[in-house]
Amino acid sequence: MAENSVRERVLDSLLDIIAGRGLERVTIREVAAGAGVSIGSVQYYARSKEEMLRLAFEHVIDSALARADAIPREGHVGEVVRAALREFLPLDETRIRETRVYLAFAARALVDQALAERQQAIMGRLRALGADAVRVAQERGQALPGADAELFGIATVALLDGLSLQLLTEPGGIDAATALRLADLHVTQAFRMDGVMR
Incomplete structure (x- = not known):
């Protein structure tokens, strides 16, 4: 084996x-x-159990980041961000399982300082990726006037957390199609997407 x-x-x-x-x-x-x-x-x-839990948490985060990193970077920045958002939402069996694991750890991070620090580092990395995308779009003339890079990064992480929680805990209240529409709406708040979204 x-x-x-x-x-x-x-x-x-x-x-x-x-x-x-x-x-x-x-x-x-x-x-x-x-x-x-x-x-x-x-x-x-x-x-130990703690090492197993850390292994699981790092695996689900690394898997989602690897899928996002694999998205081709050619073309419109907003379209890349849009595709990346889909990699973090629980829209198929693999991502549902990963999100359930992530949410279990998020709850535990409220009382586990080491886990809270790991989660904060990951959230910081995701916020930075969102902010960097806006800055690149600004350099390319693909961002909306007045787009706030830091605020977009913060809002992106908050949106992903909120949508993931609602998709898994309130399936009657929000469905995948609505989650995707909300993610698309979020992208249009920072990027010029006319003629880009399909």
């Missing part, structure tokens, strides 16, 4: 437990059983 596939199975089991049953249900034994591997195999990647 290749090491990569063992790690993937451990992560898959870990994410399934967190997304389906919550952080409290995570144990090395449960993860090993779900992955179909030995306890020792799980401990190779994480020696």
Whole structure:
């Protein structure tokens, strides 16, 4: 069995437990059983529950960022931002599971200082990416007059958090199509999108 596939199975089991049953249900034994591997195999990647939780949190963030980073940067900046927003919203099974894990950690970060600091660093990075996109658009003449880069970055993270929470906890109140329309509306607040959006 290749090491990569063992790690993937451990992560898959870990994410399934967190997304389906919550952080409290995570144990090395449960993860090993779900992955179909030995306890020792799980401990190779994480020696404690806290290490497993950190592994899961970093994995879901890294996965979303990798998908966003893979978006081609050619063309209109607003269109790139629009595509990136879709990578963070829970619109398919993979992203739903990742978002459920992220939200579980966000709740835990309220009482866990180390996790709160990690989350704050990630949120800061996402806000900076949003602000940088506006600055690039301003240089290219693709931003609206008066677009505030810092405010756009802050609003982007707040929008993603709010939409994700509502999509998963209030499915009768908001659906994917509405979430996408709101994300598109947000993009039009900073970028010249006439003739760009399709």
